Amino acid sequence: MIGVASEPRTAGTVVSAARIQMFAATVQDGNRSYWDADFAVRTWGGLVAPPALLMGWLTPLPWEPGGRPPVSAIAIRVPLPGTTFINAANEAEFPLPVVEGDRLTIVEEVVSISPEKQTKLGVGHFVETMDTFTRQDGAVVATNRNTLFRFTPAGSS
């Protein structure tokens, strides 16, 4: 699984003002690029997707019609013994702004899996992944390098 790029997966919905503003409200960010359509269109070509919400556009809803199981991130799909996970590190680059109406596609790749490590949280493996996000015209808008700790909590068996 390491070093093999996943099949491209395209977001079920386009970048929307509702989700932009729901996230900005979560963070309590009053940036006009998220709230003021006139300003955002003039400056960026549309309301801007907050860079921090990048992974959210390709996160599936927890339920989909027809009983289809949602596709989780590749770092979760790698078979490993840990019973839970927590994020350890993230590095993202944003070559181009993402705006309202864009539809994003992700290609994911596992970069590395660490040997078993003991941390204060428990025993597990660090899974490093690299995601590339493109928009509808094929331009790369973001890359996302993430390290997830897949572990079994200390004290549980």
Next chain:
Amino acid sequence: MISWDEISVPMELPEVVDEITYQRVVMNSGSTWDYFPGHFDPTYAESQGHPTIFVNTMHLAGFADRIATDWAGPDSRVVRRKMRLAGSIYAGDTMVGRGRVVAKRCATTVDAPRYLLDVQIEVTNQRGELCCPVELTLQLPG
């Protein structure tokens, strides 16, 4: 909002303090569609060794971006962000963000010069524990 010429290095950004209620943590799942139970189910969080539910990576990233762009203005843009999740921010905690500009550079590209600032941000909790060190690069309009 600040202009390129006014920026000296190093320069401190205004401190941002944000009280994280249960509602704010639960808004993580609503806005990011990240329904990992550690972000909405205190019983699950406790079973994993946490005191209660905690904010997700996207929320911490958004807090760092907010600190940078509130200061630099809405025509600035985050072009890179590197963060380490050293400790969790739990419901009931207060997040404190302190940033400083550590470098100012004008990158020449084929199109136009890019005006870039490197900013270091430390997100701590109300006990002063470092939960999330961030390195971030902002692009300014010039």
